Amino acid sequence: METKAEIFKSLKERFQTPQTKSWSFDSQNLLVPQGSMVEVVGKARFEFAIKFLCEQSDLMVACVESEWTLFPPAVAQRGVDITSWLLVEAGERAVWAVEELLHSHFFSVILAPDLRLSQPLWRRLHLECQRSGTSLMILSEESHEQVGSLFVIEAELNQGKLQSQWQRCRQLLQTGSL
């Protein structure tokens, strides 16, 4: 059984190859891949995304929600400059809106809470993420097992403190790096 530090080290080595770039999320000892779809699951998924964007303050961010519930003053209170985010209330067209934003190749991260995806849609978005270099962060309560996301991070609050870990990192498991 490898320790957390060893897993982190091997992940870091893997992600720092020219093919897969990543952002370092130091406070959580994690590397968030660029140009990929990342699912963040668990009760503290929003806290995770906000904390990550607080550390990576120079990223261009867009956020797509079906019905707008994100509270911008609370995001700003956590140290993120939300005035530079593009916000989209997409209703039933959330997937289409995400696709349009990916086509623009302008954003580094797109946050999409509770995006429902079928397998073909998931593949299409994943390819578009790779092409545009944008990371699509899907924040959902539970992982979409059926679509088989490559990267799934579990975020929970433990006594008010954010704790996160990889739940699944399929690409790495397949290549046998871990």
Added chain:
Amino acid sequence: MSFSRWWLAFYWSTPQELMPWLDFLNEYTPQIYVRNSQMIIFELGRSRSLIDKDTLINKTMAMEGLTLPQIGEAACPAEALAKAQFQKKDRAGLPIEALIYYADPFRETPEVIKPLKKMLLDLKSLGVKTLFSFVNLSEREVGVRWSHWGKRLWLRVHGALPMAEPQIEVSEVFSEIYEFPEEAPGNNLEPLYFISKQLLQRLHQHLQQKNRGARVLKIILSGRTYENDFCGSVEFELSLPAFHHEVSLWLNLLRERLQVLAQQKKLPEMLESLEIVVSEVLVWHGLQKDLLDPEREHREGALLESLTKLESRLGREKIFCAEPRESYRPESSWRRGLAKDWYTLVSQQKRQENGLEKTGFQVYDLLSQKPLRVLPQAQKLILRDQQLMFNNRWQPFRLSWSEIVCGHFWQDPFERRYGVASLPEGEKLWVYKEGDELYLQGFFV
């Protein structure tokens, strides 16, 4: 390289010098506003052959009897006038007297000037001597002291409230028309795309020669529908949040709109003509494409296309940026800014041009931590025997109060006691008590 609505204002200390300039400028544009016999203002984008301030100065060199006035230029008419009079390059350095132009840039009427003079005296007694200090006053403070009058001015200086401009016509109409030799079927869009491309390219070249760019296009499709013997036209407008000079961008937008109209069966069955009219033009300050960084232009084009598509499909108010707003009520403590403003902000033009930064959400740093998710409308919670109804079942809860929020008794009287309701399964609800009722406002996790 940038496109924008650009205003030029001239100021003379003596009114006699104004007349020869009016004759001279009339050659380029008839839409000139004279203010107080000492100032002239006109929009560069609506004039012929004038590209920027320097071309104007060059043209005056050959003229006799023209003395060069104090010139101010800006995207906002009030700012251009103030810059001309007070000879300042950036907005931050303008004195508080510049507010007179924000009150009404095109006229100087007693009903505007009288309350404004009183307000200026009050501001000076408070130590507010520049426009920058005025901007940094809070919206509420301005509203309380000078009522709706002051608040309107404050919003105008912030760019949140547009100024009423006199109705003027475009001095030169750019348009292209194609008449189908035989009546073409409206459901076949391919020929329509092909013709649109040609028309757009011709328009683009025509505009480029005049150093202009299109911001709004009006498309008019005339034809006939046989079922009810309808003979008429379908008109719609295409607009970009900012300018981009690639024709393909317009073509993509037009293509998408035509597809939607065809799906809705709103196109005529037989087409007779297609006309494209430029409704609004902007001055292009650059002469050619950025050859050193073509990738950047491509990226900007792709972003503008995405924004316009999102706006046209979802509605303008659904694509927005968050702007702080002064309100004690959490649900109205921010407002939706336009995507156009967001684009300007991220392209860093606005901050550099204005020299003013908007006040942010910093005030929240002093308050207790707010939840990330807030309901658009607070929901009334049903209580029974120390239990509340949540997720369709009764659940025991523990309440801890954190703060009391009150509105001003003369403006928006209310009192809410905010707290957190912890549920057995770990959920934390942000609730408040108003009167005897408990309301759910948001969720912590």
